[in-house]
Structures are given as C-alpha cells and as structure tokens.
Amino acid sequence: MSLETSGSAVLLLAHGTPDMLDEMAEYLSKVTGGRAMPQEVVKELQHRYAQIGLKESPGLEPPPLTKWTMVQAHMLEHALGAGKVYVGMRNWHPYIADVVAQMRLDGVTQIKAVCLAPQNSRTSVGLYRRAVHAAATGMEVEFVAGWAESPVLAEAFAEKLQPVWEEACAEAGQRVPVLFTAHSVPCRTIMTGEASVAGARPGTPVQDSPDPYPVEAKRTAQLVAERMTPAGFGDKDWYFAFQSQGMSGGPWIGPTVEDTLKAIKAEGHVGVVMQPVGFLCDHVEILYDIDIAFRQTANELGLKLWRAESLNDSPVLVEAIVEVVSGRYKATVDEVMVPA
Numbered sequence: 001m002s003l004e005t006s007g008s009a010v011l012l013l014a015h016g017t018p019d020m021l022d023e024m025a026e027y028l029s030k031v032t033g034g035r036a037m038p039q040e041v042v043k044e045l046q047h048r049y050a051q052i053g054l055k056e057s058p059g060l061e062p063p064p065l066t067k068w069t070m071v072q073a074h075m076l077e078h079a080l081g082a083g084k085v086y087v088g089m090r091n092w093h094p095y096i097a098d099v100v101a102q103m104r105l106d107g108v109t110q111i112k113a114v115c116l117a118p119q120n121s122r123t124s125v126g127l128y129r130r131a132v133h134a135a136a137t138g139m140e141v142e143f144v145a146g147w148a149e150s151p152v153l154a155e156a157f158a159e160k161l162q163p164v165w166e167e168a169c170a171e172a173g174q175r176v177p178v179l180f181t182a183h184s185v186p187c188r189t190i191m192t193g194e195a196s197v198a199g200a201r202p203g204t205p206v207q208d209s210p211d212p213y214p215v216e217a218k219r220t221a222q223l224v225a226e227r228m229t230p231a232g233f234g235d236k237d238w239y240f241a242f243q244s245q246g247m248s249g250g251p252w253i254g255p256t257v258e259d260t261l262k263a264i265k266a267e268g269h270v271g272v273v274m275q276p277v278g279f280l281c282d283h284v285e286i287l288y289d290i291d292i293a294f295r296q297t298a299n300e301l302g303l304k305l306w307r308a309e310s311l312n313d314s315p316v317l318v319e320a321i322v323e324v325v326s327g328r329y330k331a332t333v334d335e336v337m338v339p340a
C-alpha cells in the first residue's frame, strides 16, 4: 500500500486516557471490556492520576498520553510529507471507531494501521486489531502487528538512555546497572489454548501459539543495550523486569520491578537507571509507577533511581515510525481486505 496513492492514510493506534478524574470508572470499564472495577481500584487509580496532574475538570492541556500521541502524529505527518495521519484510541476519545468513520467520510479506502506499542501482544495489539477490523468494514487494512526489533526504535531509546546513564555512573562513582521494563500481562495471555484469550467464552478460537510479547519486549531491551557506548552493555550491565502488574486478579508475568530492585541491591549496587522500552511516551505507568512508586521502593532499599526521559517528541522515534510505514523496516504485517 503506497501512501502516495490518494485514498490511503496512516492510522496510529494508542491506549487512550481519561481527560478528568470523574471519568475513571467509565474509562476502566473500556479497558476491561465492560467489566466493572471494584470501587477501591477506581479510587486508587484516581489517586495515582491526581498525583500526575489530572484534575476534577478538563485542564488547559490534555493529559500526557493524549498530548504526546497527537504530537507524534503531527511529526509523522510532516516527516511523511504525503497523506494524512489519524489517531484512534482504544479506551478513550478519540475512539478508533469514530476516527475510522471520519476516515471513511474523508474518502480514505486504504488504512495503514500502526500501534504505538511496538511489542505484539494479544492484550494490547490484538485488541487494537479487533477494534480496527470491527470499524473498517469494506476498507483495505494493512495492520502492523509488531516492530519491536526496529534498529531505529532501539536507537531512539539508546539516545535517551546514554546521557542519564553517564550522569548516574558519574554521580555514583561506579557503573550503575540499567533496568529495562515493559508492561506485565496476565499469565494466561502467554499460554496457548482457550484460556489465553482475554475474556474467553466457550467456543472462543483456541490460540495454538504462545504470545510473542515477552520475547519481543526483551529483544527491544537487548537491542538498546547493544547500542550503548562505549562498546555496548555486557550481560551484567542490565536487567529486565515486567512492571505494573494489573489490579484485576489472577497472576501476571514477572519478574516484578520490586523483586528486581531487591536483587540489584543484593548484588551491591548503589543505584539503578530505569528505562521502560514498551511505552513511547509519558503516562501514568511512567509518571506514577516509576517516578513515584518505584523510586520510593528503591530509596527504601538504599538505591538511587534515575529514569531515562520518555521518547515523547523524539525525531528518531518518528524516523522509526516512518521506516515502519514506508516498509523500509520489515514489520510483522497482517494484510486484509475487510469484507463489506
């Protein structure tokens, strides 16, 4: 699919986040596919979002996830030089269904959909795919399912990590390890069989291959580690953990950040630099989970915690997305014609 062709456009897919605290219960019901969250979970999340600046009423600026996603879309549109770039969110406005309807009105017939979640999982990318296909009947959709091993994406992360790692080593007076992270997923997600499908009901098609997500997340981390100068990281320079296990019950994959921080302390380190390689911009799992909660855990253990700046408006990230969209980077792609 060429973007030079009139009728084709890029659709960036993102998580979505509420614009004010009172929207939390409704937002969470979107995240869980309609399952109501217990009141204490709603309250806890309101508390976390309040700590990162979300207010009772919409602020002058959109929340960070919305703001940076829109910035990335504008930068991508500029970098591509041809065709419009749309943004659709799965769990909040602008919803994927509404944006695809607008694309149809604008005369778009071919969609190149790219998830702003580079590692492919049934619980993230799989749900974005389902939402796009439900909305885009009769349109041609080229759906990019995974771009975790993009060298330019790794370059974008390394560019943010290098300065803070050098600063940490200088301040600590010793080599400080890096803890790369990605969002955890429920253990059932990475299983095969019917139980692996989110919200599986009898008759749900059986998944006969494991979810690629944990392997892809660690591959991204490894590619970033290889790009650190001088000479790339050795095995002892970096760790990997899955962060932000959910509050919705059942076991989620680890190792957790909390256990890994304890292991890093036990090995005699005085500090750690964290870099989440599954997220492309600031949002609650970075600004609260890392900057507030994990920093407090680390401090209680006697570790100083630094964090690499998020990619946000990184031109190198935009270059990575250009490579994915243009086909210069061979992403995992599902090409489908959605029947009318």
Ligand SMILES: C=CC1=C(C)c2cc3[nH]c(cc4nc(cc5[nH]c(cc1n2)c(C)c5CCC(=O)O)C(CCC(=O)O)=C4C)c(C)c3C=C
Pocket: 015, 016, 017, 028, 031, 032, 033, 045, 065, 117, 121, 123, 124, 183, 184, 185, 186, 213, 244, 245, 246, 247, 248, 278, 279, 283, 284, 285
């Ligand atoms: C690969 C998997 C996931 C990614 C990446 C991810 C990113 C992400 N999540 C939030 C905010 C929330 N996610 C919540 C629940 C939740 N998240 C995932 C998976 C990924 N999230 C799952 C499987 C679930 C459980 C869904 C269910 O049916 O219960 C929640 C709800 C509260 C909680 O359980 O923690 C929030 C809030 C953001 C902002 C984000 C990246 C941009």
Ligand SMILES: [Fe+2]
Pocket: 183
């Ligand atoms: Fe999530």
Ligand SMILES: [Fe+2]
Pocket: 183, 244, 246, 285
């Ligand atoms: Fe989460």
